[in-house]
Amino acid sequence: MTDKNQADEVIIEAENTQPSKQIAVPTPSYPEKLYIIPIHNRPFFPAQVLPILVNEDPWEKTLRRVAKTEHHSVAIFYTEEPFDENFNIESLPKCGTLVKIHHVSKEDDKLQFVAQGITRVKIKGFLTHKPPYLAEVEYPKNSEDSSNEVRAYGMAVINAIKELLPLNPLYSEELKNYLNRFSPNEPSPLTDFAAALTTAPGEELQQVLDTIPVLRRMEKVLPLLRKEVEVARIQNKLSTEVNEKISKNQRDFFLREQLKIIQRELGITKDDKSADADEFKARLKEKVLPEQAQKRIDEELHKLSLLETGSPEYAVTRNYLDWATALPWSIMGKDKLNLKHAQKVLDKHHAGLEDVKNRILEFLAIGAYKGEINGSIILLVGPPGVGKTSIGKSIAESLGRPFYRFSLGGMRDEAEIKGHRRTYIGAQPGKLVQALKEVQVINPVIMLDEIDKMGQSYQGDPASALLETLDPEQNINFLDHYLDLRLDLSKVLFVCTANTLDSIPGPLLDRMEVISLAGYITEEKLAIAKKHLWPKQLEKAGVPKGKISITDSALKAIIEGYAREAGVRQLEKRLAKVIRKSVVTLLKEPELNIKISHKNLEPLLGMPIFHNEQVLAGIGIITGLAWTSMGGATLPIEATCVHTLNRGFKLTGQLGDVMKESAEIAYSYITSHLKEYKANPEFFDKAFVHLHVPEGATPKDGPSAGVTMASALLSLARNQAPKKGVAMTGELTLTGQVLAIGGVREKVIAARRQKIMELILPDANRGHYEELPDYLKQGLTIHFAKTYKDVAKVLFS
Numbered sequence: 001m002t003d004k005n006q007a008d009e010v011i012i013e014a015e016n017t018q019p020s021k022q023i024a025v026p027t028p029s030y031p032e033k034l035y036i037i038p039i040h041n042r043p044f045f046p047a048q049v050l051p052i053l054v055n056e057d058p059w060e061k062t063l064r065r066v067a068k069t070e071h072h073s074v075a076i077f078y079t080e081e082p083f084d085e086n087f088n089i090e091s092l093p094k095c096g097t098l099v100k101i102h103h104v105s106k107e108d109d110k111l112q113f114v115a116q117g118i119t120r121v122k123i124k125g126f127l128t129h130k131p132p133y134l135a136e137v138e139y140p141k142n143s144e145d146s147s148n149e150v151r152a153y154g155m156a157v158i159n160a161i162k163e164l165l166p167l168n169p170l171y172s173e174e175l176k177n178y179l180n181r182f183s184p185n186e187p188s189p190l191t192d193f194a195a196a197l198t199t200a201p202g203e204e205l206q207q208v209l210d211t212i213p214v215l216r217r218m219e220k221v222l223p224l225l226r227k228e229v230e231v232a233r234i235q236n237k238l239s240t241e242v243n244e245k246i247s248k249n250q251r252d253f254f255l256r257e258q259l260k261i262i263q264r265e266l267g268i269t270k271d272d273k274s275a276d277a278d279e280f281k282a283r284l285k286e287k288v289l290p291e292q293a294q295k296r297i298d299e300e301l302h303k304l305s306l307l308e309t310g311s312p313e314y315a316v317t318r319n320y321l322d323w324a325t326a327l328p329w330s331i332m333g334k335d336k337l338n339l340k341h342a343q344k345v346l347d348k349h350h351a352g353l354e355d356v357k358n359r360i361l362e363f364l365a366i367g368a369y370k371g372e373i374n375g376s377i378i379l380l381v382g383p384p385g386v387g388k389t390s391i392g393k394s395i396a397e398s399l400g401r402p403f404y405r406f407s408l409g410g411m412r413d414e415a416e417i418k419g420h421r422r423t424y425i426g427a428q429p430g431k432l433v434q435a436l437k438e439v440q441v442i443n444p445v446i447m448l449d450e451i452d453k454m455g456q457s458y459q460g461d462p463a464s465a466l467l468e469t470l471d472p473e474q475n476i477n478f479l480d481h482y483l484d485l486r487l488d489l490s491k492v493l494f495v496c497t498a499n500t501l502d503s504i505p506g507p508l509l510d511r512m513e514v515i516s517l518a519g520y521i522t523e524e525k526l527a528i529a530k531k532h533l534w535p536k537q538l539e540k541a542g543v544p545k546g547k548i549s550i551t552d553s554a555l556k557a558i559i560e561g562y563a564r565e566a567g568v569r570q571l572e573k574r575l576a577k578v579i580r581k582s583v584v585t586l587l588k589e590p591e592l593n594i595k596i597s598h599k600n601l602e603p604l605l606g607m608p609i610f611h612n613e614q615v616l617a618g619i620g621i622i623t624g625l626a627w628t629s630m631g632g633a634t635l636p637i638e639a640t641c642v643h644t645l646n647r648g649f650k651l652t653g654q655l656g657d658v659m660k661e662s663a664e665i666a667y668s669y670i671t672s673h674l675k676e677y678k679a680n681p682e683f684f685d686k687a688f689v690h691l692h693v694p695e696g697a698t699p700k701d702g703p704s705a706g707v708t709m710a711s712a713l714l715s716l717a718r719n720q721a722p723k724k725g726v727a728m729t730g731e732l733t734l735t736g737q738v739l740a741i742g743g744v745r746e747k748v749i750a751a752r753r754q755k756i757m758e759l760i761l762p763d764a765n766r767g768h769y770e771e772l773p774d775y776l777k778q779g780l781t782i783h784f785a786k787t788y789k790d791v792a793k794v795l796f797s
Helices: 003-007 056-068 148-167 173-180 187-197 202-210 214-266 272-283 291-306 312-326 339-349 354-370 388-399 431-439 462-469 522-541 552-561 569-588 657-672 706-718 744-753 763-770 788-796
Strands: 033-039 049-055 073-078 095-107 110-126 133-138 377-381 403-407 445-449 493-498 513-516 548-550 594-596 621-628 631-643 648-652 688-692 726-728 758-762 781-785
Touching: 033 049, 033 056, 049 056, 056 073, 056 095, 056 110, 073 110, 073 202, 095 202, 148 187, 148 214, 187 202, 187 214, 202 214, 272 291, 272 312, 291 312, 312 431, 339 354, 339 388, 354 388, 354 513, 377 388, 388 403, 388 445, 388 493, 403 431, 522 552, 522 569, 548 569, 552 569, 569 594, 621 706, 621 744, 631 706, 631 744, 648 657, 657 688, 657 706, 688 706, 706 726, 706 788, 726 788, 744 758, 744 763, 758 763, 758 788, 763 781, 781 788
Parallel strands: 033 073, 377 493, 377 513, 403 445, 445 493, 548 594, 621 726, 648 688, 726 758, 758 781
Antiparallel strands: 033 133, 049 110, 073 095, 095 110, 110 133, 621 631, 631 688
16 A cells, blocks of 8 residues: 555544443454554563553554554554654564554643553564554464473463562552463463563563563563562662651651640640740849840740741741840849959969059959949050960959950951841851850950951951940940840950051040050060979970979070060970970880970970070161060161262161151251261262161061161261160151150060160150069160250260
8 A cells, every 4th residue: 555545545533433442352363554653661562551652743643544444453663762753664673562552532742542462563564654654564473382391481470470569569459360360371471461560671671572482582581570579679678668767757756746745735844835935034034124125025925926836937036035035134243353362363374564464453443442343445465475365364363254255366247246137047146245145244354356357348347346346335235236136235344455556447446445565574484484384384295293394594595595586475385395305205214304404405496596696786887676566676777888989878678668768867867967966077978878777588667767777877977886785766857856666665675685785765755664664674774865966975975
């Protein structure tokens, strides 16, 4: 039949066809020509009755033509690739299945029909090569084999299927009844049915369909079936384990819920909502809240009672109430206003720092006289390692107040101070509210460490957020963004620490009382090492007292040769290293008692890092004094005449803008007053002068080197060396006035370290010098200069 003849056939609509309500019984007479429908998922076996879903286009024409035929049958063939417009009908496999079509229905752009597998079918030749595909077919003969081997395989297949049925819940009772119709006497349909049960790949199932001899087919199907049984058994085991866990959890859950209901009925306990509300109310019984805070908390408690415990809003409200009720609204810690106790605590933890300790005692004395200490803001400024943090702890201990410390170093988000808004997920209060919740009093000592190292970002400026916190006039009504309630921080004693004042904003610095901590001199470090650092390191290493000892000369050698910084951190590290090295020796010789003197330090610590600096002397060389963030230092300045060919002035030493200006001012002043200081008035007219500050790799800047630079230039112009053993500091004006400088204590300590006992200081700093402890002033000769003439008299008589 040609494609044209097929097109001329009368098409009967599939929806008008009344298919048989009963499954047709196969007959020996099968059609010689069949329409072909390829399917992609897996092969269709003769023993199957299953629904099949195909696309409306192009299979609607095929089903309409099948509906016209008397046999209502098609041939279904498996194809590995999905059907598309480029499909090659010649690529179909050797065998397919003749199926009878029942119950054709249409839904959206899909067609569905029930296919009843009848028998295997092979294609002899195609009559059409475009849908609807029509082909001449033949039916391979399936000779029944009744040998014992076939019967044995048949029994094995039936047993395997029976094993599979209880393991897979997809196989119902109807399927078990369906299986009862098969027997070892009918091996072919039994084998096809068994193959259809498996989840083997389509290629393996097609091989089964292509195999006509029953025995060979059974040999292919039985391994597939056994594999399916093993997979089902493993899956069933896993499912059983999971179900047992789930069942246990469900059982525990139901029992707990029943227990809650029983306890609630008996009045033994309450539900979660009531328990939460009662807990929050119980927290507030001993506290007196401001009217605004009490009203807000009552509103939140009422809101909590209306919400379901599982709702997200319930968790947010509960978290808010947890914070709001946990604060110590009216709980005041009792202060120990005993100056003798405070003095004892300060002396116990700190050697030296007498001026700082006296200032703290004055602060406590005011509180003792008044009967209470209102919140104050103290700023401890000094180099690293001088004991700023430990002084804050000592203040808290001497007052008997709780101590809370948090570092502001690197903080860039103002929410760390004032909290997040409640609208954010994971919002929480700021550090100050967290501190009050932890210490449980309204008047703790709170240390704001590293206040000079705060940053700024798009998230805000925490330094500005601190203005409200540290202002005694404003912090009585401090507002945290999370709580949105006014808190009284006026009773809190704030202790801030910083290394320098330069990076602290002016408005913030104005709200704090500054107490400066300078570096320690050798005698103070020696006392700290003996009383605190050495015993602490011995205890840390677990070494008994007397097993390792150290002489005062060794401690002094460590201080001067290995730890010359302003604080004592490096000193502590060196002592720890000495003990570590000594413990290694003790492990080798347990009976040995080690005594460390200055003679055996080098094997333990290596060569000294610092050496006694030679104080430079000669024409054009002056020793100045400088302040750094690590403490004081000596600063030699050299001036020389390079040549006398032309006038010039050169500066080196990596100087900052301020020091460059100081050098220019000193050069101008000395040049214009050479005759007054008995120098050659024409010296600078022809001299090319080079002024250098050694250690060029170290940046230097600050307004205190003018006097020193002028003295170096005057010494060069007079061709006279200045007086030996004199160091100086001070800023110079164009009219010769000597201005005040900062860091007097640090500079005095630096001079004493270099054994320089004669100093020139600005007269404006006379008061700062007089405030120094007597042990720092002992043996010093101080000249106070109002003008540069006073400096020149000392240096050049």
